[in-house]
């Protein structure tokens with residue numbers, strides 16, 4: 001591509017992105033294509049000779065775009081959000097243009113040093129003490145895997161990497177049954193294994209019972225296992241359940257276990273001091289992850305992994321082959337030693353742009369609005385005859401269903417609502433029954449969007465809007 005073409009197509013892409021964001025609210029939130037439709041529209045063979053950019057761009061709009069679910073849509077109320085604030089998109093464009101490999105300090109000092117500063121900004125913003133240091137991981141799943149590897153190595157006297165796990169005592173990790181599937185996968189991949197991930201049934205509050213945790217650890221020590229760590233959860237994906245972090249840490253410290261806190265979604269809300277009750281005691285944890293790429297607005301991928309003692313992480317993950325050594329650069333950080341992949345994108349730039357452009361007060365305002373608007377919608381639904389609130393709001397997440405609906409009916413309601421397209425919701429299981437989740441988190445959303453959500457839900461339930469509420 002000539003420099004002139006690069007310039008003009010970059011402009012085209014930027015114009016397209018701006019128009020896309022401006023008109024997003026007019027599109028159905030979820031893709032409406034059938035399985036296999038996009039695949040069949042793409043030729044089986046790549047072209048042997050280059051094609052015109054105009055044709056490629058046109059196919060992007062005609063073939064790809066209809067198959068996209070619009071995560072930046074103002075009425076994306078499914079899963080958790082994956083906001084990419086416009087300012088972070090601008091920063092990502094610069095990162096993509098530079099395309100630096102930021103594995104070592106010397107492979108881009110600015111990327112490393114900005115990352116250190118941004119993790120300090122975020123640490124302070126969520127109220128963690130200055131003794132924590134941070135690294136940007138690609139995802140919360142990776143941060144949790146790294147933390148579980150530290151648990152394993154600590155428990156095995158740093159011999160697991162060398163000897164493997166076969167034959168030795170089994171390291172065991174404890175959590176509630178409300179944790180994200182990434183905790184299970186971290187147990188599989190770390191070699192700890194599902195059987196050694198001990199899931200304690202949560203109490204009605206959603207928290208793991210500390211006494212049961214203590215009893216399980218004691219029993220495992222007595223049985224010759226090697227209790228290694230606890231993964232605590234703040235703002236679980238299903239209904240926003242949280243553990244009592246202070247109580248969990250107290251039990252874990254009694255047995256010298258490592259504590260990792262998964263606050264992937266809820267952590268962003270900790271920039272608002274009034275919400276910090278849900279992770280009270282977190283300053284005593286060893287490792288905390290939250291995703292600025294969810295609620296905060298830094299485009300995916302950007303996971304803040306904050307640890308009390310980075311030495312244990314580095315001891316677990318650093319390989320130092322000769323060709324990677326940064327001779328004479330004592331005191332510099334090579335973040336590839338803090339994470340599993342060697343290669344690293346420059347992820348700190350979008351955080352810097354985001355935090356400077358919005359300011360913490362600006363971001364707090366967005367999160368507070370979402371919590372308030374979601375709470376108001378919950379009350380409006382509660383006051384509506386025929387609607388049942390299943391779980392109460394945790395920050396901006398609650399669940400509900402049509403009163404008296406069977407699971408099949410709830411699934412059918414959800415399909416009707418999502419096919420109609422004004423909003424997008426997902427389901428979860430509460431106890432042994434299905435409920436519909438609602439979370440407010442799109443930076444593009446306004447209060448009016450909860451009104452549209454209310455109408456769309458009532459229409460989907462076959463209740464005429466305005467019955468009550």
Ligand SMILES: *Cc1c(COP(=O)(O)O)cnc(C)c1O
Nearest residue numbers: 139140141180182236237264265
């Ligand atoms: C989203 C989420 C995860 C997974 O995050 P990734 O960054 O996609 O790996 C893990 N735990 C919780 C509680 C989450 O909400």
